[in-house]
Amino acid sequence: MSDRNKAYWNPFLETLPREKLIQIELKNFRKYLQYAKENCAYYRDRYKDIDPQEIRSLEDVRKLPLIDKKDLRLAQEGKGPGLFGEILGVHQDEVTDFRQTSGTTGRPVYVAESYESWQWRVEVWCHLLWMAGFREHDRVFVPFGYNVYVAFWEGHYAAEKLGCMVVPGGALDTKGRINKMTEVKATGLLNTPTYGLHLAETASQMGIVPADIGIERMLCAGEPLPQATRQRLEQIWGAEVYDHIGGTEPCAWAGMCQARKGLHIMEPFFLVEVLDMETLSREVDEGELGVAVVTPLGRHSFPLIRFNTNDIVRRGADGCSCGRTSMMISEVAGRADDLCKIRGVLFTPVAVEELLRREFPEIGEFEMTVECKGITDEITLKVESCEEMSNDVMAELSARLSERLKIKTNLRFNIDCVDTGVLERYTLKSKRFKDLRKTK
Amino acid sequence: MNADPSNLKEMKATIDQIEQLVHKLKASGGGIPVVEKNARIILSVVNVLKFGISDPADILD
Numbered sequence: 001m002s003d004r005n006k007a008y009w010n011p012f013l014e015t016l017p018r019e020k021l022i023q024i025e026l027k028n029f030r031k032y033l034q035y036a037k038e039n040c041a042y043y044r045d046r047y048k049d050i051d052p053q054e055i056r057s058l059e060d061v062r063k064l065p066l067i068d069k070k071d072l073r074l075a076q077e078g079k080g081p082g083l084f085g086e087i088l089g090v091h092q093d094e095v096t097d098f099r100q101t102s103g104t105t106g107r108p109v110y111v112a113e114s115y116e117s118w119q120w121r122v123e124v125w126c127h128l129l130w131m132a133g134f135r136e137h138d139r140v141f142v143p144f145g146y147n148v149y150v151a152f153w154e155g156h157y158a159a160e161k162l163g164c165m166v167v168p169g170g171a172l173d174t175k176g177r178i179n180k181m182t183e184v185k186a187t188g189l190l191n192t193p194t195y196g197l198h199l200a201e202t203a204s205q206m207g208i209v210p211a212d213i214g215i216e217r218m219l220c221a222g223e224p225l226p227q228a229t230r231q232r233l234e235q236i237w238g239a240e241v242y243d244h245i246g247g248t249e250p251c252a253w254a255g256m257c258q259a260r261k262g263l264h265i266m267e268p269f270f271l272v273e274v275l276d277m278e279t280l281s282r283e284v285d286e287g288e289l290g291v292a293v294v295t296p297l298g299r300h301s302f303p304l305i306r307f308n309t310n311d312i313v314r315r316g317a318d319g320c321s322c323g324r325t326s327m328m329i330s331e332v333a334g335r336a337d338d339l340c341k342i343r344g345v346l347f348t349p350v351a352v353e354e355l356l357r358r359e360f361p362e363i364g365e366f367e368m369t370v371e372c373k374g375i376t377d378e379i380t381l382k383v384e385s386c387e388e389m390s391n392d393v394m395a396e397l398s399a400r401l402s403e404r405l406k407i408k409t410n411l412r413f414n415i416d417c418v419d420t421g422v423l424e425r426y427t428l429k430s431k432r433f434k435d436l437r438k439t440k
Numbered sequence: 441m442n443a444d445p446s447n448l449k450e451m452k453a454t455i456d457q458i459e460q461l462v463h464k465l466k467a468s469g470g471g472i473p474v475v476e477k478n479a480r481i482i483l484s485v486v487n488v489l490k491f492g493i494s495d496p497a498d499i500l501d
Contacts, residue, residue, distance in 0.1 A: 010493075013496055020499050023499050024495050116487055118484075120487070120488060123492070
């Protein structure tokens with residue numbers, strides 16, 4: 001096999017001309033819809049007047065209704081059979097794995113996997129890991145207890161399928177994990193960005209230079225990874241750091257190749273639409289932001305037809321130096337759930353993280369709160385420096401930060417420089433933005 | 441190994457044969473767990489191969 005082909009997990013699929021990829025996606029979409037209508041109570045009624053065979057184009061797909069997390073909750077609340085309600089696509093006895101969403105925005109959604117559906121998810125992750133350069137010689141450390149959350153289970157089993165040696169690091173504290181990574185000479189890490197930074201900070205406190213541990217590549221999951229945070233992780237760890245996007249319900253649906261310039265949609269496993277944010281009815285053009293609507297085309301146990309992920313992404317240009325032909329996402333801009341209006345200005349917390357990581361390397365941890373004081377909303381940004389600072393240096397930092405934030409977000413922030421080690425450290429997903437207006 | 445698309449058709453035929461053989465094995469097993477459960481696992485992987493190999497074979501045919 002030529003070196004070029006070894007770059008791909010599946011050279012046939014990954015280099016197919018785009019029109020052929022779309023042909024496969026439409027064919028599988030029709031099959032998947034037919035399956036959902038026949039086997040899933042939720043779709044039986046909802047799609048009773050729709051003939052899957054009449055769906056011949058992407059325009060036809062866009063005429064079908066969307067489904068979102070709220071719909072999934074409604075399909076499960078108080079509805080049988082069993083835990084998964086009307087959205088279950090196989091007999092209850094065929095369910096081999098229980099997963100659930102993190103419940104950040106409400107009651108968690110329970111997700112059912114049959115063994116067949118699980119193998120399909122693992123295969124998607126094999127593509128993701130291979131694309132990021134993971135190979136059989138890698139020793140992959142996963143510094144979490146995975147519990148009922150899916151991403152690291154997928155990563156674990158996909159790395160195993162690639163032939164890597166997988167070392168699960170649950171039931172250890174952070175220091176114990178650093179020691180274990182050093183002991184097994186880990187070369188790969190599956191991580192959340194927040195925990196990647198925390199691990200590095202703890203290693204430094206232990207007198208260990210993170211880049212000396214030997215990690216060559218890291219795949220991040222669980223949270224948005226702004227470009228500046230990704231670059232900071234690369235610099236601290238001396239490793240290649242890869243992003244991907246996905247969710248518990250649809251699976252990982254786009255990932256980074258070794259060019260690390262945007263994310264490849266995992267076609268034809270998924271039919272992904274990037275729709276305008278106002279009407280969710282028009283496919284956006286290259287360079288435009290939109291909401292990702294995803295149909296995973298091979299998961300029968302939990303059928304999702306046109307799932308609104310609420311992820312806001314920027315549609316990228318076609319083509320990549322790696323030779324893959326899939327559609328590209330050039331930026332993950334955040335979650336529609338996180339978008340809020342502060343003093344009439346549209347605000348996303350990712351913008352603040354991007355600025356801090358890119359321009360303020362002296363800041364380690366941070367936390368933002370917005371609350372209503374009197375008749376106006378006030379945002380406070382607490383920042384913690386990586387090292388002790390004099391009052392003068394802190395005052396200068398605070399003034400510079402305030403000015404840059406005003407330019408970047410069009411909002412005025414109260415800056416509070418706190419002592420090192422005061423702010424909460426997160427071990428999985430961070431909660432650095434707190435909108436206290438919602439709790440009143 | 442060879443990533444020549446002309447091999448896709450042959451691979452698709454082999455995948456179909458494996459699927460048929462596993463169904464045959466399942467039928468001969470008469471429901472005994474060791475055959476039933478392991479056959480299910482093989483068929484799950486066959487499904488992945490159909491997605492990755494047989495689908496492009498059909499399209500490029």
